[in-house]
Amino acid sequence: MKNKLNIAIVGTVLASGILSAATTTDTFTAGEILLGFYASSGTGASKNLVANLGSFGNFDNNDGATVSILGSSLVSDLVATYGANWNSRTDITWSVTGANFAQSVAGLTRNTIFATSPRASVTDAPISITGGSDGTLAGIRLNVNSINTAYDAATTTANSTVTVVIDGSNSDSMQARMVLSASPQFGTDNTNSAASVTISDFYGLVPTSGGIAPNGAAVDTDGVVFTRGTNYLGYFTLSSNGLNYTASGTAIPEPSSYAVLGGLVALGYSAIRRRRNTKA
Numbered sequence: 447m448k449n450k451l452n453i454a455i456v457g458t459v460l461a462s463g464i465l466s467a468a469t470t471t472d473t474f475t476a477g478e479i480l481l482g483f484y485a486s487s488g489t490g491a492s493k494n495l496v497a498n499l500g501s502f503g504n505f506d507n508n509d510g511a512t513v514s515i516l517g518s519s520l521v522s523d524l525v526a527t528y529g530a531n532w533n534s535r536t537d538i539t540w541s542v543t544g545a546n547f548a549q550s551v552a553g554l555t556r557n558t559i560f561a562t563s564p565r566a567s568v569t570d571a572p573i574s575i576t577g578g579s580d581g582t583l584a585g586i587r588l589n590v591n592s593i594n595t596a597y598d599a600a601t602t603t604a605n606s607t608v609t610v611v612i613d614g615s616n617s618d619s620m621q622a623r624m625v626l627s628a629s630p631q632f633g634t635d636n637t638n639s640a641a642s643v644t645i646s647d648f649y650g651l652v653p654t655s656g657g658i659a660p661n662g663a664a665v666d667t668d669g670v671v672f673t674r675g676t677n678y679l680g681y682f683t684l685s686s687n688g689l690n691y692t693a694s695g696t697a698i699p700e701p702s703s704y705a706v707l708g709g710l711v712a713l714g715y716s717a718i719r720r721r722r723n724t725k726a
Contacts, residue, residue: 470602472610474594477502477551479544479560481515481689482593482620483524483640486537490528494619496597497523497609502544502560503553505648505679506670508695515682515689519605524640526603527611533686538640541624542648542682543632545590553666555657555674557583559590561631562646562682564638572647575631576676580656586632589623643685650677 474480479499485491497516499505524532532538544560563575577583596618600610614621626633631651638644652674665671680693 470607471598471600472498472602472608474498474597476547477544477554479505479542480590480593480597480620481540481542482624483528483538483540484614484619484621484624485528485535486539488529488535488537490538492614493527494612494614494616494621495523495527495609496593496600496612496620497606498597499542499608502650503666503670505691505693506650506666506672507680507693508670509693510695512690512692515691516606516609518688519609521686521688522605523603523609526605528640532640534641536639536641539637540640540644540646540684541620541637542646543590543593543620543636545587547587547591553670554672555652556580557587557653557657558672559583559586559631559651560649561636561651562638562648563636565645565647565681568645568681568683572678572681574676574678575636575649575651577651578630578654580653582630583651583653583657586628586630589625589628589632592618593620593623638684640684643683645681645683647681648679648691650679651675652677 478501481497481499483495485493497520499515528535528538542560542562546554546556546558548556557580559577561575563573565573596612596616597610600612603609603611612619616622624632624634624637626635629635631649636646638646650672652672654674678694680691683690683692
């Protein structure tokens with residue numbers, strides 16, 4: 447079992463309360479994954495809550511493991527943005543997305559898109575989604591890149607060094623860029639309700655033709671192959687306790703992982719992302 451996802455997502459340090467008022471910005475780069483929320487009405491209707499979950503490599507483990515993402519800091523930000531009843535509201539939706547903007551990201555074909563597809567129950571089969579050619583996905587990638595611009599300019603929250611609030615009126619907000627015209631796989635059909643317990647399957651969509659990749663496939667630094675078309679990676683589960691991610695495949699625990707788990711948890715989310723925050 448790869449340890450990197452376990453270290454990256456726990457977020458104990460971020461939820462410990464040692465962070466003071468937000469004074470920094472974070473920088474989103476190609477191949478990283480964004481989690482976004484927005485409300486169509488009520489408290490927080492003018493706000494998009496967006497979190498950077500780090501590299502796509504955190505989510506292609508194929509080990510069947512389930513981990514918590516961002517810990518309690520995410521719940522704290524949801525309460526602060528949308529109110530204590532955020533998990534009972536049907537007017538709040540969420541989605542996960544990302545993209546590779548160029549061929550410089552190891553393991554990804556140019557214009558690879560990451561997108562979610564809502565699922566009614568964990569017992570149901572994932573609802574597969576499809577991508578498109580290099581030219582088609584390039585148009586969707588431009589929308590993700592626009593959200594990147596808004597994310598980079600926003601100040602991080604008091605609870606997290608990787609989460610920001612973007613005004614919904616911003617033309618580069620997730621709310622503005624999640625439009626039907628951006629289909630096939632980055633539109634409103636890829637969002638899920640935040641009420642109760644909701645599930646969204648996570649896919650890597652590689653151009654079905656064109657793009658840059660050896661023999662129509664790309665291999666990341668862990669040897670995971672992304673083939674042309676749809677690549678199923680796992681699923682996210684949102685509840686009142688926060689967000690979990692379950693990778694596809696079957697978990698095979700390594701004996702050594704138990705001995706170091708306590709130390710890994712203490713490192714927290716920000717420790718392994720190895721990315722520098724810049725002063726606002």
